[in-house]
Amino acid sequence: MKSMSTTPLSSVSSGKQVHIVSIEAGWGLQRRLTDMGLTPGLKITVIRSQKSGSVVLDVRGSRLALGRGISHKIMVRTPDN
Amino acid sequence: MVKKEKNRITVALTGNPNVGKTTLFNNLTGSNQHIGNWPGVTVEKKEGSRSFKGYDLKVVDLPGAYSLTAHSLDEVISRNFLVDENPDVVVDIVDASNLERNLYLSLQLLEMGVNLVIALNMMDVAKSRGYHIDAGQLSRLLGVPVVPLVASRNQGIDELLETITCVAEGKIHIDRLKFSYGHEMDEEIAKLESAITAGALSQKYTSEWLALKLLEEDEEIVKKFEELKPDGEKVLVVKNNSLAQLARIHRNAAGIVIADARYGFISGLMKDVLKKPAAEKVSISDRIDRIVLNNWLGIPIFAAILFGLFQLIFNLSLPLLNWINGGFGRLSESAAGIAPDWLGSLIADGFIGGVGTVISFVPIISLLYLGLAILEYSGYLTRAAFVMDRLMHRIGLHGRSVVPLVLGLGCSVPAIMAARTIENPKDRLVTIMVTPLISCGARLPIYVLLAGAFFTAYQGLVIFSMYFLGIFLAILFAWLFRKKLIRGESGHFVMELPAYHMPTIRSVLIYTWLHTKAFLRRAGTIIFIAVMLFWLLDYSGVIEPIGRAIAPIFSPAGFGQWQAASALIFGVLAKEVVIGAFGTMFAVGDGALGEAISTQLGWTPLAALAFMAMCLIYIPCVATITTIKRETNSWKWTGFVIGYTLLLAWAVAVLIYQIGSLFIA
Numbered sequence: 001m002k003s004m005s006t007t008p009l010s011s012v013s014s015g016k017q018v019h020i021v022s023i024e025a026g027w028g029l030q031r032r033l034t035d036m037g038l039t040p041g042l043k044i045t046v047i048r049s050q051k052s053g054s055v056v057l058d059v060r061g062s063r064l065a066l067g068r069g070i071s072h073k074i075m076v077r078t079p080d081n
Numbered sequence: 082m083v084k085k086e087k088n089r090i091t092v093a094l095t096g097n098p099n100v101g102k103t104t105l106f107n108n109l110t111g112s113n114q115h116i117g118n119w120p121g122v123t124v125e126k127k128e129g130s131r132s133f134k135g136y137d138l139k140v141v142d143l144p145g146a147y148s149l150t151a152h153s154l155d156e157v158i159s160r161n162f163l164v165d166e167n168p169d170v171v172v173d174i175v176d177a178s179n180l181e182r183n184l185y186l187s188l189q190l191l192e193m194g195v196n197l198v199i200a201l202n203m204m205d206v207a208k209s210r211g212y213h214i215d216a217g218q219l220s221r222l223l224g225v226p227v228v229p230l231v232a233s234r235n236q237g238i239d240e241l242l243e244t245i246t247c248v249a250e251g252k253i254h255i256d257r258l259k260f261s262y263g264h265e266m267d268e269e270i271a272k273l274e275s276a277i278t279a280g281a282l283s284q285k286y287t288s289e290w291l292a293l294k295l296l297e298e299d300e301e302i303v304k305k306f307e308e309l310k311p312d313g314e315k316v317l318v319v320k321n322n323s324l325a326q327l328a329r330i331h332r333n334a335a336g337i338v339i340a341d342a343r344y345g346f347i348s349g350l351m352k353d354v355l356k357k358p359a360a361e362k363v364s365i366s367d368r369i370d371r372i373v374l375n376n377w378l379g380i381p382i383f384a385a386i387l388f389g390l391f392q393l394i395f396n397l398s399l400p401l402l403n404w405i406n407g408g409f410g411r412l413s414e415s416a417a418g419i420a421p422d423w424l425g426s427l428i429a430d431g432f433i434g435g436v437g438t439v440i441s442f443v444p445i446i447s448l449l450y451l452g453l454a455i456l457e458y459s460g461y462l463t464r465a466a467f468v469m470d471r472l473m474h475r476i477g478l479h480g481r482s483v484v485p486l487v488l489g490l491g492c493s494v495p496a497i498m499a500a501r502t503i504e505n506p507k508d509r510l511v512t513i514m515v516t517p518l519i520s521c522g523a524r525l526p527i528y529v530l531l532a533g534a535f536f537t538a539y540q541g542l543v544i545f546s547m548y549f550l551g552i553f554l555a556i557l558f559a560w561l562f563r564k565k566l567i568r569g570e571s572g573h574f575v576m577e578l579p580a581y582h583m584p585t586i587r588s589v590l591i592y593t594w595l596h597t598k599a600f601l602r603r604a605g606t607i608i609f610i611a612v613m614l615f616w617l618l619d620y621s622g623v624i625e626p627i628g629r630a631i632a633p634i635f636s637p638a639g640f641g642q643w644q645a646a647s648a649l650i651f652g653v654l655a656k657e658v659v660i661g662a663f664g665t666m667f668a669v670g671d672g673a674l675g676e677a678i679s680t681q682l683g684w685t686p687l688a689a690l691a692f693m694a695m696c697l698i699y700i701p702c703v704a705t706i707t708t709i710k711r712e713t714n715s716w717k718w719t720g721f722v723i724g725y726t727l728l729l730a731w732a733v734a735v736l737i738y739q740i741g742s743l744f745i746a
């Protein structure tokens with residue numbers, strides 16, 4: 001059975017693929033992320049996960065860097081376990 | 082649409098940041114460029130011209146943008162230009178190695194109904210990654226011409242020009258792309274569309290686009306409708322009903338649903354257009370990032386790069402500087418003999434001593450810009466922003482503040498303009514307020530001259546300490562302002578890391594040339610006028626009493642002579658003038674100027690150091706002040722910057738001199 005537990009993006013380690021479940025941010029930030037290609041439901045790869053919680057993602061083929069303030073607010077689900 | 086002139090074609094260049102827009106612009110227009118008042122990063126409106134097959138092409142470079150929503154200044158600039166100026170052709174430059182994300186902007190341009198041509202740039206990068214892109218298929222599916230390019234190698238430019246003229250002539254017709262935003266959304270769009278139809282806004286915009294923007298809750302467009310009484314309000318009521326209706330069906334806001342539909346459409350396209358190799362190799366960019374973004378190495382690498390840049394500039398330019406000065410010195414000596422007396426003095430002191438001294442710094446300034454061009458064009462600067470984000474966050478700034486601060490090493494004016502990319506208004510204001518503390522190229526001549534005269538053995542160290550002081554104060558004051566004056570959360574860090582690119586020699590040279598030209602233009606205009614005015618006032622004896630009145634203020638800092646005070650007053654016009662003014666007063670060229678200062682003013686090395694710090698910190702030059710006013714749109718904050726820098730400069734200069742005296746005595 002698939003587990004449906006979600007975790008913040010900041011806690012995902014480098015190299016993992018995850019699905020975005022929700023972006024718990026205000027309208028402005030949500031829209032900015034949308035413009036950069038990050039939308040709920042999307043499958044992304046975490047390229048780098050820094051100690052600080054900031055991350056570099058592969059989003060639709062581009063490299064997107066997010067500060068820790070945001071990566072805490074993006075809830076993701078790992079495909080299995 | 083009636084064209085104003087028959088043979089004139091207006092072409093707007095647009096695209097995401099870092100797709101090679103500047104490179105293409107340079108290719109298209111060569112040196113026929115015109116950049117507003119100041120060459121900015123790409124925030125300035127750049128225009129160029131080009132003739133092709135009997136047409137006169139006017140090319141306008143729009144700021145890089147990811148989207149055409151209204152939430153960043155750059156995007157609004159782009160959008161308004163497209164609407165108001167209605168260019169004949171819009172060229173959207175798309176990074177072929179990053180097609181999916183780039184096409185998001187293209188779709189929005191198609192929604193606006195512009196005459197679009199897609200320039201598929203970076204084909205070489207895409208190929209090296211093993212991507213196969215079917216440009217013909219992409220063109221058919223989007224209904225617009227697609228021209229593959231390698232802008233950095235000048236490939237595909239003629240085909241692009243050909244296509245542009247064909248579109249302008251109407252030989253290629255571009256239909257508005259139709260695709261579905263989902264059944265329910267389409268219905269609401271249609272409803273809104275019919276409510277809008279009769280309004281005054283539909284002259285400029287298509288009603289379909291207006292409907293879409295309303296559902297996206299675009300502030301600008303909503304405001305336009307609010308102002309449009311009473312019709313506009315009726316439309317807004319329909320909009321609110323639609324949004325309420327959509328909220329019942331969708332979990333996400335309508336804006337997100339629309340964006341999702343665009344991305345969905347693009348993913349569909351990708352299947353038909355792009356073939357990627359089954360197992361993608363880790364790209365070179367990602368491999369470089371493993372080191373550059375490393376938890377431990379990131380910040381040391383950034384510091385090392387800045388230090389290396391600095392070393393390089395000095396080691397290369399100091400010999401050149403001395404060589405040029407020797408020449409000016411001889412010139413000045415022979416000019417001093419010219420009769421009548423005043424003419425000899427004008428040429429020798431005013432012209433050669435003043436303006437010549439400033440011009441002798443051209444090599445240093447160009448090298449500085451050369452270094453900055455490489456940092457910027459290679460894609461490293463965005464990494465620096467990411468690496469520094471946490472540190473910058475601690476002092477209450479934003480990672481992106483690193484970009485203006487680094488560019489400030491060149492000139493504060495484009496640096497302050499680059500702060501536009503910082504979304505959070507408080508982060509942006511504080512960045513603007515501290516950027517003038519970063520030592521710019523114009524202040525460098527002062528250090529070089531004084532350090533050379535007073536600290537022969539430790540020249541490099543002393544000059545470096547000024548840079549360090551500037552950076553230190555910028556950080557300290559950013560933190561203070563954020564703590565006490567302009568409080569509140571700082572913005573989030575969201576930034577694309579573009580793939581690294583080997584900067585082309587051509588684009589680096591153009592960047593360097595444009596900035597050096599700006600420096601020379603300043604030397605020819607404002608600096609020339611200031612120095613000539615100074616010569617006149619000095620020759621007629623007007624300046625001395627003014628200088629004498631102010632000088633005592635600076636006595637505690639060790640440079641209480643009227644000459645120093647006079648030079649400082651004129652230095653506000655442009656900091657280079659400080660050196661020019663000394664040259665004029667002591668009637669010597671740069672070669673002997675340092676010595677003249679030390680013998681005639683009787684400065685100790687400590688006084689010279691205090692004076693350097695004063696020049697570093699006190700009131701930004703007029704051009705910078707004007708820029709601060711324009712960018713903050715506030716006389717209050719502009720006045721504040723003038724005030725705090727002046728007080729701080731005096732305090733630091735006095736501290737250096739007084740504390741230093743304790744140790745030396």
Ligand SMILES: Nc1nc2c(ncn2[C@@H]2O[C@H](COP(=O)(O)OP(=O)(O)OP(=O)(O)O)[C@@H](O)[C@H]2O)c(=O)[nH]1
Binds near residue numbers: 206
């Ligand atoms: N390999 C390759 N590199 C390119 C190509 N076009 C541009 N570049 C390089 O990509 C880098 C970025 O190009 P720019 O022209 O500065 O990009 P831009 O879109 O103006 O970027 P911003 O000024 O940040 O908006 C530079 O180092 C260029 O030399 C291309 O077709 N192939």
